[in-house]
Amino acid sequence: MIPLFSSKDVREADNFAINILQMPSIVLMENAARSIYEAIIENFSENEFYNVGIICGKGNNGGDGFTLARHFLINEFDVTIISLANENELKGDALTNFIITKKLIDSYPNSKMIIYQSIDSLALLSDCDLIVDAILGTGSKGSLSNELQSIVNYLNKLEAYKISVDIPTGLNVETATGETIYKADLTVTLSEFKTGLFYGKGYSHCGKIVKGSIGIGDLYYETIQTNDYLIEPEDAFYGLPEKNISAHKYSNGKVLVVAGSGKYVGAACLTANAVLRSGAGACFLAFPKSIKNIALEKLESPVLIAYEDQTKEFVNLENYDELKEKIDWADSIAIGPGLGRENGTIQFIHKLLEENKNKKIVIDADALFAINKCYKNFDLSNKILTPHHKEFADLISISIDELENNLLNIGRTFSVENNCYLVLKGAPTIIFNPMGEVFINSSGNVGMAKFGTGDVLTGVIASFVAQSKEIENSLISAVYLHSLAADLLIPKKTEYGIIPQNIIEEFPNAIKFLVDSFV
Numbered sequence: 001m002i003p004l005f006s007s008k009d010v011r012e013a014d015n016f017a018i019n020i021l022q023m024p025s026i027v028l029m030e031n032a033a034r035s036i037y038e039a040i041i042e043n044f045s046e047n048e049f050y051n052v053g054i055i056c057g058k059g060n061n062g063g064d065g066f067t068l069a070r071h072f073l074i075n076e077f078d079v080t081i082i083s084l085a086n087e088n089e090l091k092g093d094a095l096t097n098f099i100i101t102k103k104l105i106d107s108y109p110n111s112k113m114i115i116y117q118s119i120d121s122l123a124l125l126s127d128c129d130l131i132v133d134a135i136l137g138t139g140s141k142g143s144l145s146n147e148l149q150s151i152v153n154y155l156n157k158l159e160a161y162k163i164s165v166d167i168p169t170g171l172n173v174e175t176a177t178g179e180t181i182y183k184a185d186l187t188v189t190l191s192e193f194k195t196g197l198f199y200g201k202g203y204s205h206c207g208k209i210v211k212g213s214i215g216i217g218d219l220y221y222e223t224i225q226t227n228d229y230l231i232e233p234e235d236a237f238y239g240l241p242e243k244n245i246s247a248h249k250y251s252n253g254k255v256l257v258v259a260g261s262g263k264y265v266g267a268a269c270l271t272a273n274a275v276l277r278s279g280a281g282a283c284f285l286a287f288p289k290s291i292k293n294i295a296l297e298k299l300e301s302p303v304l305i306a307y308e309d310q311t312k313e314f315v316n317l318e319n320y321d322e323l324k325e326k327i328d329w330a331d332s333i334a335i336g337p338g339l340g341r342e343n344g345t346i347q348f349i350h351k352l353l354e355e356n357k358n359k360k361i362v363i364d365a366d367a368l369f370a371i372n373k374c375y376k377n378f379d380l381s382n383k384i385l386t387p388h389h390k391e392f393a394d395l396i397s398i399s400i401d402e403l404e405n406n407l408l409n410i411g412r413t414f415s416v417e418n419n420c421y422l423v424l425k426g427a428p429t430i431i432f433n434p435m436g437e438v439f440i441n442s443s444g445n446v447g448m449a450k451f452g453t454g455d456v457l458t459g460v461i462a463s464f465v466a467q468s469k470e471i472e473n474s475l476i477s478a479v480y481l482h483s484l485a486a487d488l489l490i491p492k493k494t495e496y497g498i499i500p501q502n503i504i505e506e507f508p509n510a511i512k513f514l515v516d517s518f519v
């Protein structure tokens, strides 16, 4: 698990280096620039670029840019530097490095440094095949000035590899938000990973994220408490439910899926099929009797229990007693996909939650709708809610914008206050636990943005939590493997051709891939 930090933590680490270790700040800048240079060279193969454009802001992020320019110059690249500040506006280490680079560049006839005058100055970058944004870093405040917005929009349109120094300009790394944001292919973030690079607008604007060193190592950060983590493959491996060699089918995870209705049959079958393909010993799908034959055709091997629906084609409060034995039997229950929103269905869901306070229940789709606005009436401990952003915003009665402007805080508060697990689906999916910790899964691909992939995830989660006593590790493993299965499908199916059933079929290969990597 990779710990993630706030930009405040990172700025304090800079202060620690300067004030406690007594490292001259210019040494930190030099280290930063050298490691950015090395990261760029490592990430782009030789001959991919010759002309480097670097645009430098007025603070130390710009200082990193001037320093980086020197490394490119001495390694024989042609460099065009555009400084947004003139010499009088710069100070400290940024000014020192501006002066050094300005003197040095005279010896390189194909390289130049200019002071930005207007948007036309950026035309100089048109021949560059690699562009570095060293405009704003951790000192960024509020929204971008109009001038910076025009600059970032201009840069985003250029055909070139795009690099960001520390943080893409325009990204508020505390909230992962921003309006106009530089869109990078590679972000070399300094000192430590900041949480906001990995979700929201950070996820969509950083490209690949690597760490650049300022030369103080990791020791300082071991003393800093964080609640945010990025999931690594080995976390998914260690979260896999253990298989006891003497297990029999009923000791190997028993799952009840309550899903599907006359309107939506497919969702229920995807969830139930996913349960067994992810290792549960037994799975029952509770389904309306009057349409059970349609489901039977789509089920791989879960057992169907047909409840009496009086040809209404959905589950009703009256079905509760009929299903009670299986509810008690199950180690976990998945409820929601394709259930529909009839009053009787909502009452059934309420009763299930009221009567099963300690049961592990995965609440998804229509079951989330059933507790919209009234979720506080239920004891949600041991419950796992799996909404996408719209479902979560509806659940807690806010708009999607309000949610996405403060995503981590809202998710965290919700899970802590309701003592539940929240799997907030999206790109990326974020898991929140009742202790206020956050686990970000950045694997997966856009081919998953398709009806039914969420139903598969619900099945995998119900299966893993039924097989294990550890909810948190099971969730980490289930979410990661669901995305890994989709990633493994890319070479065969492309991002266009993946369907949810493929993810179910690929799931055992995803487990095998993990096991082969770590055993």
Ligand SMILES: NC(=O)C1=CN([C@@H]2O[C@H](COP(=O)(O)OP(=O)(O)OC[C@H]3O[C@@H](n4cnc5c(N)ncnc54)[C@H](OP(=O)(O)O)[C@@H]3O)[C@@H](O)[C@H]2O)[C@@H](O)CC1
Residues within 6 Å of the ligand: 014, 015, 018, 025, 028, 029, 032, 057, 058, 059, 060, 061, 062, 063, 064, 135, 136, 137, 138, 139, 140, 141, 142, 143, 144, 145, 148, 165, 166, 167, 190, 214
């Ligand atoms: N500290 C260290 O030891 C090390 C630091 N390092 C590097 O320094 C970076 C932090 O540097 P920093 O603190 O100078 O801030 P930085 O990101 O350059 O921005 C400040 C400038 O931006 C301006 N500005 C702000 N918001 C704006 C807006 N919305 N729209 C427009 N302008 C805006 C602001 O203007 P002002 O508000 O002051 O008028 C000021 O001029 C860090 O990310 C890393 O790259 C490394 O070298 C390692 C060692």
Ligand SMILES: Nc1ncnc2c1ncn2[C@@H]1O[C@H](COP(=O)(O)OP(=O)(O)O)[C@@H](O)[C@H]1O
Residues within 6 Å of the ligand: 365, 388, 425, 426, 427, 428, 429, 443, 444, 445, 446, 447, 448, 449, 450, 451, 452, 453, 454, 455, 456, 457
């Ligand atoms: N661009 C993307 N990158 C990675 N994962 C994605 C992307 N789009 C969707 N997903 C994943 O696909 C699944 C979609 O689930 P959901 O929104 O519930 O759809 P449905 O209910 O239609 O199945 C979630 O696991 C989500 O994280």
Ligand SMILES: [K+]
Residues within 6 Å of the ligand: 061, 133, 134, 135, 136, 137, 164, 165, 166, 167, 168, 169
């Ligand atoms: K930047």
